[in-house]
Amino acid sequence: MALDRWIALVILLVFLAYGYAAWFTMDASLPPILQRNPIWPSSFPKVLSIAGALVSLAVIFNLEKSKLDAETREINYRRLHDYRVGQAVLLLAFMIAYALLLRPLGFLISTFLFLTLSSFVLGERRLVITMIVAAVAAGIVWYLVEQVLGIFLRPLPTFL
Numbered sequence: 776m777a778l779d780r781w782i783a784l785v786i787l788l789v790f791l792a793y794g795y796a797a798w799f800t801m802d803a804s805l806p807p808i809l810q811r812n813p814i815w816p817s818s819f820p821k822v823l824s825i826a827g828a829l830v831s832l833a834v835i836f837n838l839e840k841s842k843l844d845a846e847t848r849e850i851n852y853r854r855l856h857d858y859r860v861g862q863a864v865l866l867l868a869f870m871i872a873y874a875l876l877l878r879p880l881g882f883l884i885s886t887f888l889f890l891t892l893s894s895f896v897l898g899e900r901r902l903v904i905t906m907i908v909a910a911v912a913a914g915i916v917w918y919l920v921e922q923v924l925g926i927f928l929r930p931l932p933t934f935l
Contacts, residue, residue: 783834790831794824862896869893881931886913 797820805815833839873889880888890909891902899905920928 780835780837783831787828787831787835790824790827793820794828797821797824865896866893869896878929879933881933882917882928883913883930884932886916 797817801817801820802810802815809815869889869892873885876885876888887906887909890912891905894905894909895902917928917930920926921930
């Protein structure tokens with residue numbers, strides 16, 4: 776079995792565990808007054824678990840690949856040095872740094888830095904446009920979460 780199918784199998788197991796938690800454990804702790812609502816806090820995790828499981832099954836059964844280029848699109852794990860593994864590892868490091876810096880730097884600065892640096896790693900060289908897009912995206916997401924959803928999200932660093 777190819778490497779991408781093994782990864783899809785692991786992801787399928789994760790989504791099945793996530794779906795089990797969404798379908799059986801999250802709803803049991805709801806108070807009776809919330810059980811009459813049409814949308815529960817577990818509604819989005821349920822949809823997400825079903826969608827993730829279906830996509831994983833599509834990869835496992837090779838439904839996403841055409842028969843003509845199946846040989847050229849397989850991941851050759853013996854030649855991983857030919858792929859851009861460094862970019863993937865650096866992006867994972869940026870994600871971890873983003874999660875760790877979210878509270879000390881605040882949402883706006885950490886999101887701006889994450890979007891700018893990761894787009895630079897992925898190959899975007901127009902730094903000014905990238906910075907403008909990252910600033911606008913961070914501001915819009917902060918506004919939606921803070922003002923529209925009413926969830927407090929620290930916009931600036933703790934020392935300010």
